[in-house]
Amino acid sequence: MRQYEVTFIVDPVLSGDEIKKTAKTYNDMISKSGGKIVNEDNLGLKQLAYPINKRSSGIYYCTEFQVESGEMIAGMELAFRRDERIMRFLTVHLDKYGIKYNEDKRNGLIGTKKKNDKDEVKPDPSKKPPYKDKKKAAPRAATPAAPATTPAPAPVAAAAPVVATETVTAPEPTPVANVKSEEE
Numbered sequence: 336m337r338q339y340e341v342t343f344i345v346d347p348v349l350s351g352d353e354i355k356k357t358a359k360t361y362n363d364m365i366s367k368s369g370g371k372i373v374n375e376d377n378l379g380l381k382q383l384a385y386p387i388n389k390r391s392s393g394i395y396y397c398t399e400f401q402v403e404s405g406e407m408i409a410g411m412e413l414a415f416r417r418d419e420r421i422m423r424f425l426t427v428h429l430d431k432y433g434i435k436y437n438e439d440k441r442n443g444l445i446g447t448k449k450k451n452d453k454d455e456v457k458p459d460p461s462k463k464p465p466y467k468d469k470k471k472a473a474p475r476a477a478t479p480a481a482p483a484t485t486p487a488p489a490p491v492a493a494a495a496p497v498v499a500t501e502t503v504t505a506p507e508p509t510p511v512a513n514v515k516s517e518e519e
Contacts, residue, residue, distance in 0.1 A: 337402055337428065338400070338434055339405070339426060339428055341397070341424060343395075343424035344387070344393035344396075369402065371400060372398060375398050375399075378395035380392055381393065387423060393422050393423075
């Protein structure tokens with residue numbers, strides 16, 4: 336048998352009874368086509384990443400089911416597209432790793448673990464914090480210096496030729512008088 340998982344988002348404006356009726360409609364469709372529902376999960380109201388049909392939240396349902404062949408998937412997806420109550424849907428064929436992951440998740444082996452008072456590690460107040468206080472830090476011991484060696488003289492580069500430069504200043508411009516031409 337092939338195992339699938341369908342996740343769909345129902346419009347949150349609907350009443351609680353209509354939302355449950357919508358999910359039951361699709362679960363009945365799976366059962367009538369000869370499929371077996373492995374798990375049905377109501378994930379509840381969640382915020383959407385972007386608005387869909389001017390809605391910023393939706394009610395998520397996830398149904399895991401087994402069918403002999405995937406022929407009924409096309410009919411179910413067509414019904415999802417036609418139903419105005421469904422905002423989005425996604426149908427996924429599960430491989431052996433997906434099936435194992437979902438089983439482990441249902442059994443509580445994967446997911447968030449509840450914290451117990453016994454499991455929680457509390458810091459010991461008698462111990463000092465791991466950082467050092469800069470004022471009380473002991474000076475470092477001097478490390479033995481390497482034997483002094485005289486550096487080799489740097490190679491002398493050929494001196495660039497010296498060119499004498501003379502600064503020349505431009506003469507100041509003379510003011511031009513307003514001269515009327517004879518043509519005017």
